[in-house]
Amino acid sequence: MLSFYKKYYKTVFDIGLILLTIYIFMFLFSYLYRIATPIFLALIIFAAIEPLAKLLHRKGIKKSIASAISILLFILIILGALIGLGIIFTNQLYSLSAKIPSQDILQQQIARQADYISSKWQDLPIGLTDKIKEYAGTIAGYGSHIAQIFLIWLAGWLSSFSSFVINFTVGIILAYFLSTEIDTWKKMAHSNTPRTFKTAFFFLKENVFIGILGYIKAQLKMVSITFAVILIALLVLGVKNAFSISLLAGVFDLLPLLGVSTVFIPWIIYLFIVGQSALAIELSVLLGLVIIVRQILEPKITGDTLGVSAFTMLSAMIISLSLFGISGLILSPILIILLKALYEQGYLSRWIRLPEDYEDD
Numbered sequence: 001m002l003s004f005y006k007k008y009y010k011t012v013f014d015i016g017l018i019l020l021t022i023y024i025f026m027f028l029f030s031y032l033y034r035i036a037t038p039i040f041l042a043l044i045i046f047a048a049i050e051p052l053a054k055l056l057h058r059k060g061i062k063k064s065i066a067s068a069i070s071i072l073l074f075i076l077i078i079l080g081a082l083i084g085l086g087i088i089f090t091n092q093l094y095s096l097s098a099k100i101p102s103q104d105i106l107q108q109q110i111a112r113q114a115d116y117i118s119s120k121w122q123d124l125p126i127g128l129t130d131k132i133k134e135y136a137g138t139i140a141g142y143g144s145h146i147a148q149i150f151l152i153w154l155a156g157w158l159s160s161f162s163s164f165v166i167n168f169t170v171g172i173i174l175a176y177f178l179s180t181e182i183d184t185w186k187k188m189a190h191s192n193t194p195r196t197f198k199t200a201f202f203f204l205k206e207n208v209f210i211g212i213l214g215y216i217k218a219q220l221k222m223v224s225i226t227f228a229v230i231l232i233a234l235l236v237l238g239v240k241n242a243f244s245i246s247l248l249a250g251v252f253d254l255l256p257l258l259g260v261s262t263v264f265i266p267w268i269i270y271l272f273i274v275g276q277s278a279l280a281i282e283l284s285v286l287l288g289l290v291i292i293v294r295q296i297l298e299p300k301i302t303g304d305t306l307g308v309s310a311f312t313m314l315s316a317m318i319i320s321l322s323l324f325g326i327s328g329l330i331l332s333p334i335l336i337i338l339l340k341a342l343y344e345q346g347y348l349s350r351w352i353r354l355p356e357d358y359e360d361d
Contacts, residue, residue, distance in 0.1 A: 010353040018351065026324050026331060033327035041171030046178050049074050053179050067179035071172060207341035208334060215313075215333050219254065222294065226253045226260060229293060233286045237279070260290055312336065 033040060049070040056066035178185070193201075227250035234242035249260040264287040271280035316336050320328030342348050 007355050011355070014352040018348075022335060026320065026328055026335070029331050030324040030327035033330070037167045038170035038174060041168055042174035042178060045071075045074065045171050045175035046182075049175060050179055050182070063183075064180045067176055070179070071176050075172065203341070203345075204338070207345070208338050211337035211341070212334055215337065222297065223250050223254050225297060226250055226290060226294065229290055230260070230286065233289070237282055237286075239279075261287065 049067070052073065053063070053066045053070040056069060057063045061069070227246050230249050231242055231246035234245060239245070245263070249263045252262045253260050264283055268280045268283050268287070271277070271283070313333060313336055316332045317329055320332035320335075322328075324331075339348075
């Protein structure tokens with residue numbers, strides 16, 4: 001072991017230094033994201049509105065007016081999409097809730113299932129029934145704990161959503177001012193930025209920013225495929241409110257660690273309880289089909305776009321989310337793509353020293 005450390009101590013030190021740099025960078029980004037969330041949102045909104053603003057400005061419209069038109073159109077599109085989807089989603093949810101059996105019917109179904117189980121219960125060995133009761137009590141305790149966690153999460157989510165609305169509104173205002181002043185900022189950056197930072201910026205632009213856009217496109221492709229598969233299958237099965245259910249599944253599919261199973265598994269369990277076993281089996285097959293389709297297409301779409309495996313990307317997102325929260329989740333794909341670019345360009349091989357006789361091992 002001592003000989004190993006003597007041989008590879010420089011390599012270990014260089015790798016540790018890179019990991020420490022990444023950790024410090026992630027920590028600073030998470031801190032800045034907490035105190036300056038509207039600025040980060042403004043940069044995203046600016047990227048969305050600036051192409052149209054530049055086009056209108058080239059047509060002879062004053063930049064301030066062009067930026068105002070572009071941002072107004074952006075707001076109208078966002079609000080129109082949210083209102084339109086909200087109306088459809090809400091109407092279908094109301095229709096779906098009206099079709100859910102009442103509490104009395106649900107209790108009758110549960111009682112019927114309980115009577116059937118009770119008739120078979122007497123035939124079980126006494127020791128086994130005691131174990132089943134013990135496990136049932138444990139599961140019930142876990143269920144209560146999960147319900148409490150969910151309610152706490154829901155309250156926190158509502159609070160976070162209201163904060164997001166405020167930050168998004170401020171971000172729109174900042175994006176407008178940035179769009180009107182972008183030429184001034186570019187001239188200042190061009191004349192005052194050191195060459196080292198310019199080189200780093202162009203490296204990020206060519207190797208990382210394009211990769212991030214590809215990653216976002218890949219995720220949108222996967223969510224669109226999931227939405228389309230579920231929507232078509234539900235329409236074929238004759239399920240009411242197929243659009244709302246497919247949209248909800250697509251939203252959960254976009255969220256890390258959740259996926260469409262979050263929607264389908266409780267629904268399938270509920271259908272088995274109320275006696276709709278045929279539909280429950282059909283939905284189970286659909287869930288399996290969606291999972292298989294994702295397993296087949298995700299490596300292809302994500303790999304062709306980024307050259308990074310889905311396992312690597314998801315692992316980095318989980319670790320970053322645990323350490324740094326939502327900001328880590330945002331930044332982790334950027335870091336993975338950056339490390340990949342640094343490796344391909346040969347920077348990591350220059351920064352990490354290997355033993356002189358490494359090739360002989």
